Structures are given as structure tokens and as C-alpha cells.
Amino acid sequence: MASAKETARTGVSRRARAAAGRPELVALLARGTPREILARIVPDDPLGLRERVRNRLRERAFLLDVERVHLRALARCASRAPRYRGRPALDVWLDRRVEEAIEDVRLLCEEPPGEPSDETGRLRPDAIEHFAAALGLDAAALREGLASFHELPAGEREVFFRLVLEGGSLDEVARALKLSGGETARRARRAFEAVLTTPAVPAQDARRDGPQTPPPDLERPTR
DSSP states (O other): OOOHHHHHHTSSOHHHHHHHTOHHHHHHTSSSOHHHHHHHHSTTOTTOHHHHHHHHHHHHTOOOOHHHHHHHHHHHHHHHGGGOOSOSOHHHHHHHHHHHHHHHHHHHTTSOOOOBOTTTOOBOOOHHHHHHHHHTOOHHHHHHHHHHHHTSOHHHHHHHIIIIISOOOHHHHHHHHTOOHHHHHHHHHHHHHHHHOOOOOOHHHHHHHOOOOOOOOOOOOOO
């Protein structure tokens, strides 16, 4: 039986894809202004965009806030829906809107979220802030490193996800990805360096501030 993690990696779930084939969902996009369409597709997420976003981010191993991408995907769907005439199939059309939303948020990933809380007016912590706190990192510095992380090859991001977010050991990840222990460690180190290293500063500032802290040593694979 497939594990929950394996099910997530298969892409958009059967439920999301089944929902995309229902004609009543196509009808939600068929009339009205973008604002009216948005009012129909936000409550209860009838298009299944949240799950689609979550699965796609995991497939591509991107460290992005699911909520921010989901909101952007809703906006993308509403703005493009008036021009949608049933082609391509809704499932394909929704996948494209999710990809656009991911790219939109990637460009903004260095910026802090601007959504105030309802009661205090303070910014709500987003996924990046929670992730930074779990690793003992400064959230602002982590945001700067994300652009470099997202430019890495997908295989290096995948190793990072499995080690850090899913808690696998170096040996387990190496076996799952059919890599040698040494190659797995090299990919992990490159990913850690991208996340932990902020953009280069001028030489005079680097001399004043001292050397950057290197990424933590990785566990050596057992033989």
C-alpha cells in the first residue's frame, strides 16, 4: 500500500482530477466578470485548487507558502476565465493557472507577507517564517536565499525536501532516489548552501563582517 507521502508525489489527487471533469465546475467560470467569478470559486474551493497547489509544490520541491500560491491561483483563474471556452480540458487549464501562480509567487518570495491579522494589525507569520524558526534561522535571510534555492536543479531540491521537511535519513533518501550516499550528500550540501547563504556583499563589507557561517556538516552515510 502506498504511503501518504507517495500518494502526494503522484501529482494532483484523483479527487481533484475528478472534480475538474465535472461540467458544473466549468460553468463556474463561464459567465460574469472576474470579480463575480472569484466570488464563486473562493468559498469551499470547488475547483480543488488548494490541493492541486499543495501537490504541485511538493512535486517541484519548491519552498513556497501554499496559502499565497493558492490565493494567486484563484486570482489567475478568475482573471482568465472570461476567455476560457472549454479548451483545453479544465484539468489542463487549472494546472496551467497553478504553474503561473507558482512563478508569480517565486518572484515575490523574498518579500514578507503583507496580510495583517484581524485583531492586532500585525503581520501573520507565513510558511517561510515557521520554517526559518524550525531551523533556527532569520526569516529575512532565508527569504534572500530562497531565490538561489529555487534555481537549483530539481534533484537537489528533492534531496533537501526529503531530508529536512520529511525527516528522512541520508541512507533512506539515497535508497529512495537510487543515488550513492556521496552524491546524495553533495546534493544536500548544495541545497543547504543555497538556503543558508545570503547574496554576496561587497568585499569591504565582507571583511568587516567576517566570514559567513558554513552550512552544518551532513551525516555521513553508513556502509
